Amino acid sequence: MSTAAIAETNTGISNAKLGTWTFLASEIMLFGGLISAYVILRSGSAHMVVPPRSMMGVPLATFNTFALITSSVTMVLALAAIQEGNVQRFARWIGCTIGGGLIFLIVKAYEYHHKWEEGITLSSNLFGSFYYTLTGLHVLHVTGGLVLMLYILVAGLRGRFTPASHDRVESAGLYWHFVDLVWVILFPILYLL
Amino acid sequence: MSVKATTHGGTVKHGAVDKSAEVRTYLVIFGCLAVLTLMTVGVAYMNLPHAAGVVIALVIAAAKVFLIAAFFMHLRGEGRLINWSLAVCLALVLVLIVFVLPDLGIHPIEDAARRAAHEIEAVSHGHYPGTPPAGAPAH
């Protein structure tokens, strides 16, 4: 982050970063609300038919989890690279992050198709409804994150970011880690339990 | 204009910084996340009792969330403001779950338990389920 910005705000945290965290707080409540609804009906509804694990495609979802946590670590590596002033390495790691996100989306598309064929649809049962709603909203967030990453990549290659000024990389990174973090929670509660 | 520690540790003087120590940390965290992911999947396939399975899966998920938040999102280096705000958020989500669960979630189970307890008590007092206990006022 820009060191000049640090000194100029009352809290010592730059506006961009504080704004991002504030936004993430609201995101926590959004996903928190949906996950609460799921937890409540999962334990309270007598009519939520949870498909057997074999139908859920756990190996594929595990692979997807790896794709996301890998893209998360490449994101911090990109941040470290730009903090060292190495734009080439920064671009390479952001590229990897975008790749991880894309793999996640492709696998997800295949999964959706497969589950729909198996009869787990949005309206077939409460479980399916929650599955598609929760993961669907997450997929939207991943897609939004990829757009953000593309912007970061292009701006980085144009030399917009320096070791002293890269607020946006940091904010984008926070968002991306948050998306990863949501998946880390969704994966066990939807696939494993 | 010299600036003291940034949020990522390391001393900066405007220009570039050596991040190799942090990069090592990131890779270690990545390793931990990978192992935890494999663990949670492995535990799921052990077919433990449901409650135990839930607890273990949630503990592992919480550990992963903690690692990502603390290291990748650098919460470790953040001040009280951000950390406390996030704690408030988590508390609110918990409030939502914990306050609504007794209303819509677990109460069928609990009601069944209470009914069972009542029946046991009734039987031990020589009554049978469905008959009013002795001394109960007539309607």
Place this chain on the structure above:
Amino acid sequence: MKDAHGHAGAHGHVEPQSFIWKYVFSVDHKVIGIQYLVTSFLFLLVGFSMMLLMRWQLAIPTPADDFDPEKLGMIRSLLNWMWPEKMPYGFMDPEFYNQLGAMHGTIMIFLGVVPLGVAAFGNYVLPLQIGAPDMAFPRLNMMSYWTYFVGGIVLMASFWAPGGAPQSGWTSYAPLSVVAPAGQTYWLIGMVIIITSSLFGAINFIVTTLNMRAKGMTLGRMPVFCWAQLVTAVLLLLAFPVLEAGALLQLLDRVAHTSFYIPKDMIYGATVFPRAGGGSPILWQHLFWFLAHPEVYVLLLPAFGIVAEIIATNTRKPLFGYKELVGSLIVIGILSFVVWAHHMFLSGMRTSLANLFVTTTMTISIPSVAVLTCLLLSLRGGSIRFNTPMLFALAFLPMFGIGGLTGLPLGFAPTDMHLHDTYYVIGHFHYVVAPGSLVALMGGLYYWYPKMFGRKMNETLGKVHFWLTIIPMNFVFFPLLIQGMWGMQRRLAVPTDQWHNLPVQGWSMMIGIAAAVLFVGQIPFVFNFFWSLRNGEKAAENPWNSTTLEWACPSPPPHGNFTREPEVFRGPYEYSVPGHKSDYWPQDEAA
């Protein structure tokens, strides 16, 4: 360093010159504040008109025995001509009544009072009071206004949807809302858009307040209004997403045939509703009220802030218990998240859980009373100036008092059983919002108008407006409490169909007349607003001799707000300090 460079980010934009960038897509917090002000007043007018139509229907719900359709009065002919199907002969179709009821609530809350209290005054005054040149994210601020605008249009467009506007109340209880006509979908989409707008605003307010304060403006020196806005922003930020989640689920229930809120084998229209089922309608109520109770405080906290500012200025003495006031605001903010289910005592909730919510609800009345007490005690020993803003602020105290105290029986589960779904509930929350919040916001407008437009509003017209507002309002809302205690049910287009509503039906005529007077009473205000733009008494920098920072910049403030970098030396309410040369000691005046 801050003084030398100004604040990061906000000075980044220069003042645009073309009309469209200066007044339409402006990123200046003052222009955006005024945009919000005008738009929310328009929506308040729309919502008020809907209420007038409903009161008209309630005053005379059915034709009298000697009713002659050939000889309609002027108003009935007009209504018959305007809505021949919805209001034949001026008698309202019950479905239309439901639509107006739902839209009146939605518009007044989400498009009227909240944007006025939070977005309009918050945007305009907050950066000035903390000594910032603008909001932390000016472009986000602009987006916030325009998303609000679009959300408002989507909501209003629902009147032209097949089947008309939403009919399920502003609470949109499932499963009725799920099976309702298309208007409900508009409502849900509109709400998601408005929620997004609120989130933009909340992020901006929080970051601005925490990060952009002038030198010396510590948190403990912030005016109460800023504290109120900060707490409000946190409530919006954390409560609204939960409704967004709930609205998303309801939207899917409607368009994608999921069954989050549809129980198994629900009977609808004499057949089983064709859904998988298994969901819970009560879940919607929980998600909705998790937002909507903090929302009540979103309506209220800015009003507290405004009243505190006006009272301090016009009593010429420091506020009684600044720390207690601020502390109470924060405690209200926290507790408001754990009281929501007191709206649901009749949903079949178990007693032990109900007891929990009774307890939290009674607890939250403590800080609310503390706020009121501080404001009331602030009057003691003051040399009060009875100008128009002060009249509104003074009226707020007893009016909010009635609103708050009538809420206690609703917070107790046993008494709520009797009062639930009666006009008593309507009387209670309208006392909080209309003679409470809205009156305080009116006071705020009279108070900050000189800052916004450089001229004072006319005092005589202002006082006429005040009395024509406060008296009819009480004649509108107090009878509702009486009707409700008799057991008159709300939400009925023709309450006379039920025998038990008949004894108190007579009050409805009086309420209708009072509502019409209230409407007429707003004409002096509208006239005054526009007339004073050109003809009002010119206002200098500090027309009320006030201490806070918004009075340290020119009226109206230029782009970038302050002509000199403000620096704060003392707390916000240093009035009548012994030994000081005047009876007010501005925050930025060096000792």
